[in-house]
Amino acid sequence: MQNHPGFTLLEILITLFILSLLLLGLNAMQLTALRKTTAAYYFSVATEQLHSMAERLHATNGSNNMLSQLSWNEQNKEVLPQGVGTINENTSNATLTLFWGKQHAYQCDRTTIGQSGCLQLSATIEGPS
Numbered sequence: 001m002q003n004h005p006g007f008t009l010l011e012i013l014i015t016l017f018i019l020s021l022l023l024l025g026l027n028a029m030q031l032t033a034l035r036k037t038t039a040a041y042y043f044s045v046a047t048e049q050l051h052s053m054a055e056r057l058h059a060t061n062g063s064n065n066m067l068s069q070l071s072w073n074e075q076n077k078e079v080l081p082q083g084v085g086t087i088n089e090n091t092s093n094a095t096l097t098l099f100w101g102k103q104h105a106y107q108c109d110r111t112t113i114g115q116s117g118c119l120q121l122s123a124t125i126e127g128p129s
Contacts, residue, residue: 035115038115039114039115040113042081042101042115043113043117046080046083046117047119049075049079049085050098050119050121052075053085056068058124058125065094069085069086069087072085073085082101082116083098083100084098084099084100085097085098085099086099092124092125093125094122095120095123096122096123098120101114101116
């Protein structure tokens, strides 16, 4: 039998198998990074929406809250998947809660972020004297 320099078919197949496993691992990392980036984007948008509504309530001294909530929810639906916000008022404070995605419990005990989640913010609704 002659000894030829070079690679055997088995060596090449093993190398291709290892390379394919590495590429699958890179693809999984990229998919995870994309999901985390999307979750961070939704969290950022939800935070901005909550602060915008808190400023609106503060500026209007809490008047026309139903109208404000309706326009706020229209904005929420545009910028968040299935975005819905609620306002719970008491005397001079309001609790703003924003839900998005498949989070339909309408009870936000803790902040949840991801493809679906909820955020809660307490705000003062008394404007400047």
